[in-house]
Amino acid sequence: MSTFASLPDGIGIGLRAPHYAQLLESLPSLGFIEVHSENFFHAGGAAMRVLARAGEHYPLSLHGVGLSLASADELAQAHLAKLAALVDRVEPVLVSEHLCWGAIDGVHFNDLLPFPYTREALSLLCSRVEQVQERLGRRILIENLSSYVRFRESEMSECDFLAELVRQSGCGVLLDVNNLYVNAQNFGFDAHDEMTRLLTAIPAGSVGEIHLAGHSQGELCLIDTHGSRVCEAVWALYRHAITLCGPVPTLIEWDTDLPTLEVLLDEAQSARRAMRQARHVDALHV
Template identity: 50%
Template sequence: MTVDRLPRAGAGLKPEHQRHILEARPDVGWFEVHAENYMGAGGPPHHSLERIRALYPLSVHGVGLSIGSADGMAPGHLARLKTVVDRYQPFTVSEHLAWSTHDGIFLNDLLPLPYTEATLSLVARHVDEVQTTLGRRILIENPSTYLRFDGEEMPETDFLRALARRSGCGLLLDINNVVVSAANHGFDPRAYLASFPHEHVGEIHLAGHAVLEKDGETLLVDTHDRTISLEVWRLFREVIARHGRRPTLIEWDVEVPAWQDVEGEVRQAQSLLQSARGLDARAA
């Protein structure tokens, strides 16, 4: 049995902060990078990441594999992901329940999938291919969505549970995505979280979102460009209290602030993880 150590809070690694991090070596648990930003042959990105990897645990988060593409995952991309994973030996590898490539064109967004039995078999097959190629389990993240499709056959939580069972993958629970999708589709985020298969969760994401109001209609957009909302913090606290603590990431990708602001949110997440620790057995 492994010792149950306190899961740490980490931060998304942005180029703007790398120099400071290497110099100041802040006390954060780990960093996460987007795999696609490290698929070049060389140069400063790899130089910095090698040094950060020597100091911190790393998580690799893919944003371009297009696991939900009906005409197959982005050609050749899995091999490039494997190169990144082999080189940096991350403690976690994750991707999204989404698609982004069709007919060889990369649509740079995490696009929604209809939750049907057919989609489930397709995604499970792709996840299996990824896990076989990488030789490890991956985590699949619940998306933020802005629309739903005709003819869907199951809720997202059922889809993710079945995917985890069928492919053996773990899940990445993005609580901000839950809040964004809940508001956009008019469901209760607590009900969603109550039916979420938490036993498969290997990592939690927290981020900020934008509220767009127009003609009396509101849409929440998963922007990662501002502080985490109070509702997301509350749900995070409830989730770790009820379902156990997980490594937790602060994501900030647009309008990236000074490192201190990111570190402040990492500390907040860490202290919530800390205060929830009486709830699960912990060995020294």
């Protein structure tokens, strides 16, 4: 099993259709570009051409949303085969998926759904992650989820579950700081403490990427909308994360109400600043 491909420390943004032309023309300074893997499962076409061109200028990160790793259904081999073909084709520096399920009995919700964090689920997840890593011939990152409900049968917290998954399967972590914040608010736990627990429970270097995004206040709970700027509380949590695990490639994730490219680059600049400050603080402690 290969180790993580080396990704220059840096800040990335998503590659979105309304920004294709402007991004490829202006080629702003960015550490990497991330796409949803499923949007590039095709054999060809204009979008595929754009991805190939982006790949000539930036390291690429493939972020999967549809593999449904935690489903009690069989692992979708056709889906995995398409992912493997895309990995071969674009040679990404990072490949990630979510700690979630999205389908049962063949019906797909095309959403990232929570599940009970039990030993049974852990053994399933370990075997699934190992299958995927085997098929892709590389380590993958697994992202913590934002969720609105919790299961009574859960035998451990999500972070403890993820830490155990990392230890047993050898996968890495895609730490979504906003998701952790949303869950902490929705379920009433301390996000800083939970993050510290996670980051001290996994081997150093396990966090391969961080996601930053905005959320919104729903009627019942915080909703992980990825449709606004990162809020101050999430920036604070981000600084905590990079103080604990060092500079890690960080994505500004924005999926709904897409802003101009300038706004994304401005958020990226804020992340870059936070990373520099954390390094500075780190240096003072040495």
